[in-house]
Amino acid sequence: xxxxxxxxRALDDHSADAIVDFAVVAGARSRGLRLRRRRRLLxxxxxxxxxxxxxxxxVLPVLRDRxxxxxxxxxxxxxSPAYRTPAQLGITVIDGSDYVITEFTAQAGQQTAExxxxxxxxxxxxxxxxxxxxxxxxxxxxxxxxxxxxxxxxQGVLPGRPVMYSLADPPMVGWQExxxxxxxxxxxxxxxxxxxRVAADVQMxxxxxxxxxxxxxxxxxxxxxxxxxxxxxxxxxxxGNALTVSAQQSDDPAGVISGKTLPSPVTIAGHQTWYFAxxxxxxxxxxxxxxxxxxxQLAARDRSTVPLADVRRMVExxxxxxxxDPATWGPPL
Amino acid sequence: MEFExxxxxxxxxLSRYAVLLCGDREQARDMVQEVLARAFLKWRRIATADDxxxxxxxxxTNEYLSWLRRRRLPTVxxxxxxxxxxxxxxxxxxxxxxxxxxxxxxxxxxxxxxYEGLTDQQIADVLGCRSGTVRGYASRALSALRIELTxxxxxx
Numbered sequence: 001x002x003x004x005x006x007x008x009r010a011l012d013d014h015s016a017d018a019i020v021d022f023a024v025v026a027g028a029r030s031r032g033l034r035l036r037r038r039r040r041l042l043x044x045x046x047x048x049x050x051x052x053x054x055x056x057x058x059v060l061p062v063l064r065d066r067x068x069x070x071x072x073x074x075x076x077x078x079x080s081p082a083y084r085t086p087a088q089l090g091i092t093v094i095d096g097s098d099y100v101i102t103e104f105t106a107q108a109g110q111q112t113a114e115x116x117x118x119x120x121x122x123x124x125x126x127x128x129x130x131x132x133x134x135x136x137x138x139x140x141x142x143x144x145x146x147x148x149x150x151x152x153x154x155q156g157v158l159p160g161r162p163v164m165y166s167l168a169d170p171p172m173v174g175w176q177e178x179x180x181x182x183x184x185x186x187x188x189x190x191x192x193x194x195x196x197r198v199a200a201d202v203q204m205x206x207x208x209x210x211x212x213x214x215x216x217x218x219x220x221x222x223x224x225x226x227x228x229x230x231x232x233x234x235x236x237x238x239x240g241n242a243l244t245v246s247a248q249q250s251d252d253p254a255g256v257i258s259g260k261t262l263p264s265p266v267t268i269a270g271h272q273t274w275y276f277a278x279x280x281x282x283x284x285x286x287x288x289x290x291x292x293x294x295x296x297q298l299a300a301r302d303r304s305t306v307p308l309a310d311v312r313r314m315v316e317x318x319x320x321x322x323x324x325d326p327a328t329w330g331p332p333l
Numbered sequence: 334m335e336f337e338x339x340x341x342x343x344x345x346x347l348s349r350y351a352v353l354l355c356g357d358r359e360q361a362r363d364m365v366q367e368v369l370a371r372a373f374l375k376w377r378r379i380a381t382a383d384d385x386x387x388x389x390x391x392x393x394t395n396e397y398l399s400w401l402r403r404r405r406l407p408t409v410x411x412x413x414x415x416x417x418x419x420x421x422x423x424x425x426x427x428x429x430x431x432x433x434x435x436x437x438x439x440x441x442x443x444x445x446x447x448y449e450g451l452t453d454q455q456i457a458d459v460l461g462c463r464s465g466t467v468r469g470y471a472s473r474a475l476s477a478l479r480i481e482l483t484x485x486x487x488x489x
Contacts, residue, residue, distance in 0.1 A: 002481060027370075028366045029337065032369075
């Protein structure tokens with residue numbers, strides 16, 4: 001018999017799954033400051049932007065032969081190795097689109113993008129609840145998506161692109177690229193037109209490693225870049241399980257770190273840094289770097305694989321951009 | 334109380350609450366950061382509230398109940414390699430899996446009642462509904478979770 005005590009115990013047990021990362025506090029404060037600045041700057045223009053957005057009505061799908069049975073394609077097994085490397089991103093939106101990519105992840109097998117309306121993505125912290133704010137897109141590498149469920153939906157056509165769409169919850173719009181990759185956009189309940197609008201503006205480009213607020217001048221031998229992501233003014237890349245490098249905008253990176261019980265700072269290439277080995281028997285180690293407005297962390301899972309000497313050498317050869325200004329970002333390698 | 338003081342003190346509790354709500358460590362972390370960012374923006378108002386933690390917890394609950402956070406795509410973990418990583422949920426944990434299958438409101442009620450220890454009226458205040466609705470959510474959730482109530486628990 002399962003009792004309330006069992007339930008309480010399960011909740012207690014799983015509450016320990018939480019990541020208690022105190023960098024979240026600094027990140028929240030930084031994001032709050034950015035949101036405040038944006039709201040002040042754009043408060044006058046918001047009404048105009050929303051009115052403009054409202055005037056651009058969606059391109060509705062033109063239904064094709066509804067009676068035609070969908071073609072069901074089984075999943076292939078192997079992705080084309082020539083399509084892209086795991087850290088490369090090939091998603092963008094067309095010029096003049098009302099939408100922007102606010103967050104993306106590129107990793108083995110798929111790319112994801114959070115696509116939001118310009119007005120809501122830049123003017124208010126409540127954008128997540130705003131009407132008409134966009135859709136989420138996943139692009140699966142060739143052969144890694146089984147489209148059979150999607151192909152049971154309806155057929156439509158957007159400018160230059162036939163699509164399949166489903167009225168299920170959540171509504172889903174998908175299409176296959178010439179590369180063989182499948183792109184699938186989803187949105188909130190009842191917002192199929194919104195998802196179609198986003199899908200109409202999505203464009204695939206030649207995949208490339210996206211800009212980051214740091215550039216590596218040297219990387220330990222054997223490490224391969226295999227993932228990249230950004231969210232607002234923070235970014236991250238990974239080298240397999242060995243090393244993760246992340247950067248987060250902070251108005252006072254050194255201040256954030258100094259307030260904690262960390263070792264005394266060591267200057268590397270003109271930047272204040274702090275190194276600490278993981279507690280207990282954990283083999284990892286992290287070097288935190290205050291670089292301009294960026295708080296950069298180089299986290300090695302195993303100090304014997306990526307020792308401090310290698311991490312120091314990486315920092316010595318690194319260049320840093322302005323985290324708060326993605327226009328200054330460039331290729332990490 | 335300054336924002337940083339509050340956030341640092343309450344981060345563990347908010348993080349645990351968030352992970353119980355959404356069941357995903359990364360999503361919970363993102364939710365907490367997003368909510369704290371918005372709390373920072375209106376900190377003057379929150380700081381003067383009777384219970385700032387309850388205020389922010391309500392914001393976090395609303396964040397969880399909003400569709401976009403539920404639809405968030407998985408992202409590459411940020412920073413958590415720097416921390417001792419708790420073990421992921423055991424797949425054999427049937428109760429936890431059942432909890433993950435509950436509708437969001439029902440799950441929120443269960444977490445608020447049995448983890449946060451709120452009364453039904455307090456839960457109603459958090460969710461912006463009537464206490465009767467809370468009891469309805471709880472009843473359906475407990476049924477779905479196959480929880481046997483003792484006589485004392487039924488009466489309470």
